[in-house]
Amino acid sequence: MQDLVAIVVAHDSAHALPDCLAALRAEGVPTIVVDNASRDGSADLAERLGARVIRNARNEGYGRANNIGVRAAAGAAHVLIVNPDLILRPGAVAALRAAAAAYPDAGLYAPRIVEPDGRFFFQAQSFLAPYLQNPSGRRDPPAGDACAPFLSGACLMVERALFLDLGGFDAAIFLFYEDDDLCRRVADAGRALVHVHGAEALHGRGRSSAPERGRVFRARWHIAWSQAYVARKYGLPDPSFGTFLTNGLKAILALLVLRRAGWERYGGAAAGALAALRGSSALAREGLDGDVR
Numbered sequence: 001m002q003d004l005v006a007i008v009v010a011h012d013s014a015h016a017l018p019d020c021l022a023a024l025r026a027e028g029v030p031t032i033v034v035d036n037a038s039r040d041g042s043a044d045l046a047e048r049l050g051a052r053v054i055r056n057a058r059n060e061g062y063g064r065a066n067n068i069g070v071r072a073a074a075g076a077a078h079v080l081i082v083n084p085d086l087i088l089r090p091g092a093v094a095a096l097r098a099a100a101a102a103y104p105d106a107g108l109y110a111p112r113i114v115e116p117d118g119r120f121f122f123q124a125q126s127f128l129a130p131y132l133q134n135p136s137g138r139r140d141p142p143a144g145d146a147c148a149p150f151l152s153g154a155c156l157m158v159e160r161a162l163f164l165d166l167g168g169f170d171a172a173i174f175l176f177y178e179d180d181d182l183c184r185r186v187a188d189a190g191r192a193l194v195h196v197h198g199a200e201a202l203h204g205r206g207r208s209s210a211p212e213r214g215r216v217f218r219a220r221w222h223i224a225w226s227q228a229y230v231a232r233k234y235g236l237p238d239p240s241f242g243t244f245l246t247n248g249l250k251a252i253l254a255l256l257v258l259r260r261a262g263w264e265r266y267g268g269a270a271a272g273a274l275a276a277l278r279g280s281s282a283l284a285r286e287g288l289d290g291d292v293r
Contacts, residue, residue, distance in 0.1 A: 004029055004093070004157075005076040007069035009062055011036040013084040014045050016204065020084050021049045027093040029080060034069040036060055061286065062153070063169025063178035070168060076160050083154040085204030086113070095199035096157045099145060107191025108158050108183065110151035111199035121203065122195060126150035128184040128234060148195045153179030155201050162191070170233075174282040175219070177226035184234065216261070220268030221275070221285070228276035243273035 006029045010017060017033070024031050033046035036059040046053050054072060056065060070079050078100065082088070092111050099109050113121040122141045125134040129149035156179070166185050169178040183193055224247070228240040247269035254262030275285065283289045 002030055002073075002075060003077045004080055004097070005073040005078075006031040006080040006082050007066055007073065008033045008046075008051070008082050008084055009036060009065040009069065010034070010038055010042040010046065010084050011059055012038045012040045012042060014038070014040040014042045016084040017042060017045055018049065019087050020082065021046065021051055023088040024080075024082065025050065026090065027088055029093055031082075032069045032072055034060075034065040034072075036065050058288075059286065060288065061174035061282075063173050063175075064171050064288075067168040067171065070160060070163055073160060078157055079160045079163065081153065081156045081158070083203070086154050087202045088155075089200040089202065092199040092201055096196055099194055099196040099199070100157065103145075103192065103194055105191065106194045107162055107186035107189065108151050108156055108193045109196050109199075110148075110156055110194070111201040112195070112197050113152060113154060113201050113203045115203055121152060121154075122148070123150045123152070124148075126180055126183065127236065128180045128230060130184065130187055142195060142197060144197045146195045146197070148193050150180060150183050151193050151195065153182070154203050156182075158186075162186070162189075170230075172281065172283065173226050173229065174286050174288070175222040175226065177223075177230045181230050181233070184230075214264070216264040217268035217271075220265055221272035222282060224269045224272030225276050225282050225285075228273065229282070238276075240273045240276040244270050244277065247273065 006024050008020060008031055010033055021031060031051040032054060033051040034054045034056065035043040036056050043053050043055050054068060066081055073079050096109050096111060115121055120141065124139045125137055126149045132147060132149040170181050186193060224243050228238055231238055247266040251263055251266035251270050254266055281289055
């Protein structure tokens, strides 16, 4: 029985998988790669690199694919959810295991995630956080292990049983805010979220999938839609109208000055907010409506 299994969701991630999987192998962590219908040979590559591969016939989205992987990790006490563009540094897994032993009542553990510019990621607030409120958004990065209002889904360690008991990632979300939502549910269950400072990981941020035309529009659509969805889920003010109005005006201006990048960014956000206002679902947009994973 393995005490820890890593879950890596891939979608056109062949450029990132070798370093990610090599780091996990060096840490002695067996890995399940859930491939979301990649077109670049990611699944075959992952198999050659020694991972167990689950091949989805279509792109199930980030959270839904992780749910598939966690369910497949039968017998594991903990699972380590890892983005393909994240590289664990030597000793990171040992530090995460030590944290789980030191703080057994916690629910989620995350490493110190170092960004490409050398800074480490620490989000000092989340609009879904029911505790550790930080209304001013003051950012004081910790110098050691600390409880946090939010932990990034780029790398999370969690008891497999707890993850499954909570229903895993919300299957209605295709992309974005699924980690905020999970953090909220873990906190609501009375379990702490722990930033493990001694566990270090390098994050490529945005390099999980290869660039493609329309990717920015699609991502911004899902950010706007998912933010509205989780806000409604927890009875918070719906940001959809404001998002639609602000980004719609910016999208029109971008079109007038022929700025494609601006149109994709602002047009995508406006379209996602409008879809939320109309009651459309993210799964319907991706051809997955009604299919619970």
